[in-house]
Amino acid sequence: MRYWVVLLGILFSLSINAADERSEPIGYVKTASGEAFVITAQNRTAAQPGTPVFLGSQLQTGAQGSIGVTFKDETVVSCGPNTELTIDEYLYQPSQGKLALVTNLLKGSLNYVSGVIAKLKPDAVAVKTPNGTIGIRGTQFVAKVEPEAKP
Amino acid sequence: MNMRLSRLILPVAAASLLGACASPPKPNSYVALLESPDGSTGKVVVRGSKGEQVIDKAKTAAPLDGSQPAAAVSDEKLKQDFGAAMAARPLLPERYLLYFVSGGTVLTAESAALLPKIIASVTTRPGVDVSIIGHSDTVGKADTNAALALKRAQAIADLLKEKGMKATALSVESHGESNLLIKTPDETAEPRNRRVEVSVR
Numbered sequence: 001m002r003y004w005v006v007l008l009g010i011l012f013s014l015s016i017n018a019a020d021e022r023s024e025p026i027g028y029v030k031t032a033s034g035e036a037f038v039i040t041a042q043n044r045t046a047a048q049p050g051t052p053v054f055l056g057s058q059l060q061t062g063a064q065g066s067i068g069v070t071f072k073d074e075t076v077v078s079c080g081p082n083t084e085l086t087i088d089e090y091l092y093q094p095s096q097g098k099l100a101l102v103t104n105l106l107k108g109s110l111n112y113v114s115g116v117i118a119k120l121k122p123d124a125v126a127v128k129t130p131n132g133t134i135g136i137r138g139t140q141f142v143a144k145v146e147p148e149a150k151p
Numbered sequence: 152m153n154m155r156l157s158r159l160i161l162p163v164a165a166a167s168l169l170g171a172c173a174s175p176p177k178p179n180s181y182v183a184l185l186e187s188p189d190g191s192t193g194k195v196v197v198r199g200s201k202g203e204q205v206i207d208k209a210k211t212a213a214p215l216d217g218s219q220p221a222a223a224v225s226d227e228k229l230k231q232d233f234g235a236a237m238a239a240r241p242l243l244p245e246r247y248l249l250y251f252v253s254g255g256t257v258l259t260a261e262s263a264a265l266l267p268k269i270i271a272s273v274t275t276r277p278g279v280d281v282s283i284i285g286h287s288d289t290v291g292k293a294d295t296n297a298a299l300a301l302k303r304a305q306a307i308a309d310l311l312k313e314k315g316m317k318a319t320a321l322s323v324e325s326h327g328e329s330n331l332l333i334k335t336p337d338e339t340a341e342p343r344n345r346r347v348e349v350s351v352r
Binding site: 025028029030031032033048049050051052066067068069070072074076078079080081083094095096109110111113114115129130131132133134135136137138139140141142143144145146 | 179180181182183184185186187188191192193194195196197198199200206214215216217229232233234235236237238239240241242243244246276277278280282319320322326327329330350352
């Protein structure tokens, strides 16, 4: 009996933690034009300044679209047209040393200005792409992923 | 057809012919380093299936598969590939440090004079979010310091709201004595560590 109570307690606290991490925005849209969306938990929202971005969200733009997002740690990310970028890892609790920011550029173009997470823990920051992974040592850079042309 | 148009079209036609002959077509996936907004230039490392490359010079680029070392990339190409992404870059965040008259939640005159600037910055930014983070020095217990730093951060939040600050989102946090601006041992009085940071994004 006691075992079950303990187990339930653990499950309960795990679910609360998961909910906390999901429900807290990690950044907000600051610029959007054309077809620009934030997809969070399968809900697609037309992006506009103030649209919240969560861990696991995807930024998506159409042929004429662009979007810019600033994260809580002051990382500034913007995308040009035909882009898909997901936020796979985000941890920003400097007082506990919990820091990570991993995004995935599936296709399109990206302008990236690194923030506090890259400053405090550069190894915990990366941009994945289908071709390779970009590691960041506090800087501004751009990256482009063009789908492989079929032979 | 006027000269200007033919000058534009001919190279494009030639390039597409060349492109059609070349096989297989090269994927145009790459990363380019830019100068940072603060004027410094950092470094990126790209690790792909075909190797690893370090890029440490602005306006040089390497393919994302890591197959080739970084090489110069022209402004025209950067503009063509990233013009839209660059134009969509949000205003860069601003950070303000506020200091208190010893012990309490009263701002120094210098810091109080920053409040209108903070409010002006918040007002001009679309979709603005603000974090107000309290910090203490290392004199006293960590718990007490965390509570004091939170009290100061809350006091600043109240003051800014009272003065008309409106943000899409506002968070009030405390890092207590765990995030020192000036590194000191425990039990060290350091006025520069007794601060509230306001991050405007």
